[in-house]
Amino acid sequence: MRREDEESDEEVQKWDRTGRPGFSPHQKVTFALRMMAYGSLADSIDETHGMSESTCLHTLEQFCDIIVQVYKDKYLREPNQEDLNRLIHKAEDRGFLGMIGSLDCMHWDLKNCPTGWKRGFSGRSRKQTVVLEAVTSYDTWI
Structure with missing residues (x-):
């Protein structure tokens, strides 16, 4: 269940319309890594695990953005x-x-x-x- 003092919706496991918990952040990261490592398509994740194609693609995009933000200053720059x-x-x-x-x-x-x-x-x-x-x-x- 969501706490009121949470700062980011991205860190919180959401609930679907039927009241069931959605995918956890750990599951979403696992699917993003699977898509990159094995070349899995977003619709195959939908078929095998039930995560919608749009959620898979959004999660992958967020994952890549976070990696760039975390490592850009030290590792993703030209050497001086x-x-x-x-x-x-x-x-x-x-x-x-x-x-x-x-x-x-x-x-x-x-x-x-x-x-x-x-x-x-x-x-x-x-x-x-x-x-x-x-x-x-x-x-x-x-």
Whole structure:
């Protein structure tokens, strides 16, 4: 049940018109993560768990917005000169002159690749994949 002193409706489990509790914030986050990790469609969450497509999409959008807000100042920004100097100095100490980070790549299988896109995402294995590339520093900052 909702308390009067609650500041945000987003943190409160709501009740539907029949008086049953709606999805908890933990369930909503789990569904958002499932949609991102497995490429689950919002309507499949509706079919399997009963959460409406619009609620799934709204929850996913809120989740992504919160991640950006939480991490943007430290992790989702371009490095400044002080950051670059620190990274270069640390790499030089390890014998890598002028290096600020390491590049890593992996092929991620697209199991639900749309038919029209299959040729553009075919790799050596003839499976549909997308290449994920990440650059990271020694402390996984960038």
